[in-house]
Amino acid sequence: MKPQFFITHLYPDEMSIYGDMGNIIAMRFRLEKYGFEVIYQIVGQGQDLPETTDWYFMGGGQDKEQEVIYQDLLKKKKKLSKDIENGVGLLAICGGYQLLGKQFITGNGVDVEGLGIFNVITKASGKNVKQRCIGNVVEECMIDELKGQVLVGFENHGGQTEAGLAGSFKPLGRVIAGFGNTYDSGFEGCVYKNAIGTYLHGSCLPKNPQLTDWFIHKAIEKQKLVIDLPKIDDMIGIKVRECLLQRFG
Numbered sequence: 001m002k003p004q005f006f007i008t009h010l011y012p013d014e015m016s017i018y019g020d021m022g023n024i025i026a027m028r029f030r031l032e033k034y035g036f037e038v039i040y041q042i043v044g045q046g047q048d049l050p051e052t053t054d055w056y057f058m059g060g061g062q063d064k065e066q067e068v069i070y071q072d073l074l075k076k077k078k079k080l081s082k083d084i085e086n087g088v089g090l091l092a093i094c095g096g097y098q099l100l101g102k103q104f105i106t107g108n109g110v111d112v113e114g115l116g117i118f119n120v121i122t123k124a125s126g127k128n129v130k131q132r133c134i135g136n137v138v139e140e141c142m143i144d145e146l147k148g149q150v151l152v153g154f155e156n157h158g159g160q161t162e163a164g165l166a167g168s169f170k171p172l173g174r175v176i177a178g179f180g181n182t183y184d185s186g187f188e189g190c191v192y193k194n195a196i197g198t199y200l201h202g203s204c205l206p207k208n209p210q211l212t213d214w215f216i217h218k219a220i221e222k223q224k225l226v227i228d229l230p231k232i233d234d235m236i237g238i239k240v241r242e243c244l245l246q247r248f249g
């Protein structure tokens with residue numbers, strides 16, 4: 001009997017840009033290679049969160065889509081926050097990351113209430129395209145288990161994300177190349193328990209297999225599974241990273 005792994009993908013129709021679906025593909029590929037039976041669940045507007053989730057995913061989106069879905073997302077706050085507090089994994093990219101912070105002021109000046117899972121506040125710099133953070137990102141990971149390892153990705157956001165006034169804030173990485181949370185903070189993303197918000201499109205997980213494994217190990221720990229994980233040949237991912245590091249790192 002294969003161990004089961006439940007993935008819940010939030011708003012794939014509205015919140016999935018710049019190849020974010022690649023994160024689901026990478027997570028499913030790695031889990032199946034490790035011998036898991038993957039149950040893939042989609043949750044859209046008007047739908048309740050499923051009973052069981054081992055890992056949530058939410059991609060990025062334009063301001064307009066964020067304004068469309070945020071009130072529905074707020075209805076899921078209680079169950080989602082409880083799961084995150086209990087150590088369920090989550091990856092939110094860019095627009096998804098912003099909506100899981102405390103507040104997001106869009107380029108149109110719409111004040112969007114966030115779920116407050118991440119202690120961050122995001123303000124769009126305005127509708128002026130020149131003021132967007134766009135390009136490849138290289139950063140030094142600050143997660144304890146991946147300390148010093150390099151993460152790579154691609155960013156395209158107007159929103160400038162700062163730490164919230166009260167409470168703790170732990171970045172995902174220290175920027176080596178690119179922008180990150182703001183034009184000049186020098187930090188990128190946010191980590192809270194086993195939840196990660198990040199501006200790394202690209203897609204993030206195919207380019208950073210060590211991050212995929214981090215989520216999987218955290219879920220194995222939480223499920224108290226005893227399982228030997230076979231070695232996976234990451235040659236393609238390694239080659240992609242080497243190429244990007246040569247160009248940008």
Ligand code: GLN
Binds near residue numbers: 017059060093096
């Ligand atoms: N609309 C948000 C911004 O421009 C998020 C964009 C995204 O998800 N790439 O900051």
